[in-house]
Amino acid sequence: MNAIISLLSSAITRGAPLLLGTTGEILNEKSGSLNLGVEGIMAVGAIGGFLGACWTESIILGILFGFICGALCGLLFAFLTITMKANQNVTGLAMTIFGVGVCRFIGQNMKTEGTFPIMNPNLTSKFAENGIPLLKNIPIIGPLLFSHNILVYLAIIIAVCVWIYMNKTKAGLKMRAIGENPAAADSVGINVDLYKYINITLGGGIMGIGGLYMGVIINNGTWNDDWIGGYGWIAVALVIFANWSAVKALLGSFIFGLMLALQSKVGNLAAEFPNALGWTAKIPVEFYMALPFILTAVVLIINSAMHKKSGNAPSAMGINYYREDR
Amino acid sequence: MKTNSQSVKKEPRIRIAKRVEMSSKYKILLTAFSVLAALIISGILILFLGKNPFEFFLQVIVGSFGSAINLKLLIRIFVPILITSLGLSIAFKMRFWNIGGEGQFIIGALVAMTFALLIGDSLGRFGVFVVIVTGAVGGGLFALIPALFKVKFNTNETLFTLMLNYIALYLVQYFLYGGPKFYISDRPGIPTFKVIDEMLFLSDFKSGLFSVDTSIIVAAILIVFIFVYLKYTKHGYEISVVGDSVNTAVYSGMNVKLITLRTIFFSGAIVGLAGALQLTGSAAGHTLSVNITGGVGWTAIIVAWLAKLNPLGISIVSLLMSVLEKGCGYARTKMGISDAVSDIIQGLILFTVLACDFFINYKVILKKTDKKNMLFDSASAKNELTSNKDESEGSNDLKLCEGGENK
């Protein structure tokens, strides 16, 4: 039983940064921009939030710094693709190279020179502080749902808020219209460029918080050269898997998180239930690691094969809009 | 109604119009200027660290060309980027966004590895050839997967090739950690791949004391081959027509599906070839590893795009990128500046060149509302550009007046 609880709880812990990255990317893609720079934006958010938290010794300000750094990257992406009409794929990849570079650059200097602040262990433990008091003492449900760090709950709240924003508010309706058919949106007087700017910047900020999560929770606030570790790319995949819905991303990030968690926990699981789940350990670990990408590829194929008209993939994703191009 | 029409009467100050054509002299000048701008920004960054930027750039150059060994190491970085980028450029020419370079590279290496272990020294030196060709075919077949689905269901190739990169990576990881013993060396400790038979090592290209892998010759041949292939052959012609307008291609009787599959096979095969060469060459120690690609698949995308898919340009940009990578690593040991600065400079160059493209394709027109703007109109072309740049960067409400062509 313990193995299962620890596996599921670890799935939530590992799924949360994916959820943040995915939620940010959903905001990008639903407003018509395929932003392949998630990995880079998360990296910048990670180092920015980390330094912010170190300097201010505050969790809240750390999160805010992570958000702002990510949002600035989003703004840069928006400026290049909307105002400068640059190719979205290339801009995204450039953002990844740049962002990861910035993160590594600062991190390495932090390590070698020691001139940069190192995170106070108290602060790290504050970030990782477990759970909601009282509730976390409930058996089974407690350790499963109520004993996570604050960022997990923040991620869930953000995802739900983004879902509400996209599906229940007027601004969200306009934003989705732009992602589907910018010419139609323009013709009813929606300011296409402005909405795209806002959503991409906001999405970048959320990715930034996801990056901070990677830094302080997954890597315990200790520097290593690859803080984000490909989570940004998994987030891009998760958007497709979650069919561009922030609420489905909740479930999706849990499933993907489960796969990530299985890599380290599958042994325990099989040991505890040798008869029922023994087979799980026989499957190579790499399969669990590749599974998010395999599943996403399958979803991608199924969606395209079915020509789903009601599918959630925004039709105008990846295409820059020019009013006079009819 | 009155208040509304009042607000309507305001004219926006800035308009953007499509530029008919900029002379290639200006294009090159502007691009060079933007690369320079990126270098200056990086220089300022280094200045902030309390280091001398000039010394840094000097170290970058020395670290790349300063000695025979440095040059050799530079070429080891240069060749895989170059070949991969050439391979991807064929797909990009057809507007097929193959961002699966990483996957095709590593699969090329894996397939080559498999054959290398199978044939051992049984074929003598001819085995090298077999290993490399099978590696290339492996990369090509791997690239065919997204192409098939693109042709059949119009599946988004950008996202699909992206997924395949990771699937390929974990496949190799599986062969290292969990797979059959076939691939793994007997050495105790952390599992490593076997080293391929000495008979299958890529031979060296020697000139005096200086020696590099023969892969540089393959790369040189490929530059010429791709240049000729894209520019002078019927295949190359078909690729450019399909890339330009699928409708026109169908109209002229081309078999678009076949062309797509063939082209993507070639694209993947060349990337796979790069992987196979990397495996048999000395750079990776004649063995496979999980990080054998070293991010080449990503860098190559950027190189191909920066070079506007021109094989000659690709070789120049590849060189620039490998100099940054190699030189920054050298500067790290000499000056204690993180080698990640090479990524930052690469990113900055891309950003400035992306922004500069806008000024090549569009012109910014300022409405003659006051005397200050009148001045701009009489100013020279370059002045106009730079001053407009400042204006437009400060404003988000640019109204687009003329559409672009890259739909």
Next chain:
Amino acid sequence: MSEYAIQLKNIVKTFGSVVANNNINVELKQGEILALLGENGSGKTTLMNMLSGIYQPDSGEILVNGEKVLIHSPEDSKKLGIGMVHQHFKLVDVFDVTDNIYMGEVNKKYNLKEKLAAINSKAESENIDKKKSKLFLKKTRECFNALSFYIKNIFLNKKRYYKLIELSNKFGFEIDPHKKIYDMSVSEKQTAEILKVLCYGAKIIILDEPTAVLTVQEIKKLFSVLKKMKQEGHSIIIITHKLNEVMEISDRVTIMRKGEFVKTLETAKTNEQELTDLMVGKKVDLKINRPVVGFKKPLLEIRNLTIKNDEGAIAIDGVDFYIRGGEMLGVAGISGCGQKELCEAIAGLRKIEDGEICHKGESIVGLSPEKIIEKGISMSFIPEDRLGMGLAPSLSITDNMILKTYRKGKFNPFVDRKSAKELADKVIKELNIVTPSSETPVRRLSGGNVQKVLVGREIQSTPNVIVTAYPVRGLDINSSYAIYDILNKQKQSGTGILFVGEDLDVMLSLCDKIMVLCHGKMMGIVHADKVTKEQLGLMMTGMLNLSEAKPEKNYGIAKDSNIVNNNVKNEESFAKGEEHED
């Protein structure tokens, strides 16, 4: 209020070297329906797009309700109370009707300041000092109201569906507010678009060819809606090229021809004959040669051809015709009457539903485009944007020259650029193409020159059947004549030509016979020297049908057909046999 809802004064709009609108003056009176009549390419849509904020005029003035305005964006246009229903609907497919309409909703304002002031003034007028606390309470409540109003305003409200039903009832529409656009028929989509502009409070409504995609019943319904809207005080501009509709619906009619303003007439004081004359213009003797070539056997024969368009509607409906060697057959018809589908079917680019296409007696149905090109059938179609089909815009003139012939020489892997360049230079010289060199990408040429490249290439490939649609679209006179000459030369050398055209004058003097299409149906095939322009005009608008006049004499089937009759008969009996079995 001004007498006019809209006044367009001396509007000029050019795209590169093409003048789309030259000095246009159009006035729309309050509460009237104005028809904007003209053939395709006469600049109607461009003109209206300047009202909807897509384009800005190069010069000229736009007055709305007597006030001079500048319209820079669709938003401006909406604020001015102008609503346009575009020919290609601007709807988000995955949204339902309600969301499509509500996505353009302007944020409402809560006039807090005014309301507070009202409370103050009320208190002052009543002069009640002692109830200060009550006043404060009132104000607080008002502030709270404002806050809750704005918070509510952030969210989408379920009530929007009821509101939409209310609104649609008010305007007299029946529409399911939950229905997604992709589930809708064309007519429903149009209703949604009209409802959309009405909901935005548009007083001036522009409809761009609203009837082009509708059935007769749907058109009737639309017109009753328009009449109702007019009664309610809306001013309406309807773009069309169908005369009967103009007569039925409009109060006044403005006629445009080739980007020029022709005349504005009271509909009641005119008739279809006059409108046709104005629309197509006076017959001009163009002095185009029409060489007579001896009688040759039919090259291309088409029997009972039925084709569907992209939307799945019938585009060409049971058409028979044939082209002899050395004969030029013109195809006249209002744009969008199946010309494009016909050309594509002959070139093998479009599946046919029924019928036969025979080349020299052999069926070419189902052959690949490559095989059809090899048989010597050349098709060139100049679409309105000129670059859509037949050219690769980023490639050079030289490269575009060999688009269909580059395969020559099976075992030679290289493209023969040398002869391609010679060909390009030859075409450039013969057709006076203005270009820096033969290596210039086609997209950088001006429209007319782009076309010359296309037509030039098709002629140079020495085909035996040329299908050419709008080869002189947008060309100046000299280049047009150059192209006529070349076509005539081809004709004299025994080539059969299908000439799909816009300009009736040209067809009357260039073609040997003219086939008139109206909504995919053949209205008749006439000898160009025996028909009048007026007759053609009436046939184009569907008011004269010669093929029904003498149904026993089918002009579309040649007496000396190359098609082996047995073959056809067998197929027919086979088909019948199948029916019997059923």
